[in-house]
Each structure stands twice: as C-alpha cells, then as structure tokens.
Amino acid sequence: MSPKLDPIDRRILDELVADARLPIAELARRVGLSKTPVAARIRQMEEIGLITGYRAMISPIKLGLTHVTYVELRLSDTREAALKAFNTAVRAIPEVEECYMIAGGFDYLVKIRARDMADYRRIMAEELSALPHVHSSSSYVAMEAVVEHSVLPIE
Structure with missing residues (x-):
C-alpha cells in the first residue's frame, strides 16, 4: 500500500x-x-519505511569500474532450497551490483561491474560459474550508459 x-x-x-x-x-x-x-x-x-536510509553516491567510473556486463543465469534446480542457496551466495560477490529473479527464459539477471574484460572473465570463471545450481549463462556487455537513474520519480 x-x-x-x-x-x-x-x-x-x-x-x-x-x-x-x-x-x-x-x-x-x-x-x-x-x-x-x-x-x-x-x-x-x-x-513507515518510505525513507530507508541515507548514503554517499560513489562514482564507479572514478574507481575504475568501467566495464558493465549483464548476465542471464539459468539454474539446474529452481526448488526453494536451491533458490535460497543461490540468493545467499550471489549476495556475497562484491562485483554484483544488481541481481533479479526473472520470470521468463532464464532464472536470474545479474549486473556485474568490473575493471575490464579480463576482470569480468575472472569474476565469471571464479564467482558466477561457481554459484550453486548455475547451469548456463549468457553475457551482454554494455557499451554505453544511455539512462542511469538511481532516483525514483516522486509522484
């Protein structure tokens, strides 16, 4: 409400x-x-939880985190225990900027922010592929941020 x-x-x-x-x-x-x-x-x-906190906004670009990749992940098991195990593990990966469970042709959409392609490759090989129940993945490299809102419209 x-x-x-x-x-x-x-x-x-x-x-x-x-x-x-x-x-x-x-x-x-x-x-x-x-x-x-x-x-x-x-x-x-x-x-009432409308204002959930206050934070400093840090530029990932200034930190050298210029490489953004969106990754579709498909799980081999989508029962509740498997989903909980995946959710817990993905939260522990510092390079994961966002992660959403998706209703569609794959199970999760993950936004990874890395230094460069080599850094992303390491994250994919050592972190994402090792997540519980990951069966397959597809990666999409962002070339340019056209719209990036971190603020919701207040209407």
Whole structure:
C-alpha cells in the first residue's frame, strides 16, 4: 500500500534526494515550514519505511569500474532450497551490483561491474560459474550508459 504524500512531503523528498545532507533549517525554508514539522514529517517517512536510509553516491567510473556486463543465469534446480542457496551466495560477490529473479527464459539477471574484460572473465570463471545450481549463462556487455537513474520519480 502506497503512503499518502501531500505536496510538502513530495517537496521534502525531492530536496532530500537532491541533497540528503541538507540541514533541516534550510530544508524547512525551502518547503515553507518551520524545522519541527519538517523533522516530524521526515521521521514519519522513516518510520513507515518510505525513507530507508541515507548514503554517499560513489562514482564507479572514478574507481575504475568501467566495464558493465549483464548476465542471464539459468539454474539446474529452481526448488526453494536451491533458490535460497543461490540468493545467499550471489549476495556475497562484491562485483554484483544488481541481481533479479526473472520470470521468463532464464532464472536470474545479474549486473556485474568490473575493471575490464579480463576482470569480468575472472569474476565469471571464479564467482558466477561457481554459484550453486548455475547451469548456463549468457553475457551482454554494455557499451554505453544511455539512462542511469538511481532516483525514483516522486509522484
């Protein structure tokens, strides 16, 4: 169930998404309220789980992680125990940026961020192929990021 957000809640979220380090006093000035009700609204959005945390956004490019590959993985076993074993193991691979269970012609779609093709090849051979119940894979190398949103539209 989606929480009911009024226009001020949406403005607060927009401002926090743009700069999560914005002082409450400045945030309050921008949304036209005093500090106390703004802080209460933020606390309420945190309590209901709408705001799940605050973090620094780090550029993978500046870290030299310029190689992005999407990997389709097919499992040999898709019973619950096998899925749980796979899920636990894939979470332990630091180069896995995203992993989704898919309804379709394969079981998981994994986004890998690596330094280069040689680094990806190592990750594929030593990490992904060794995951529990992996039967086969197909890799798709990204040539360019055309749209990359890390922010959801607030409507």
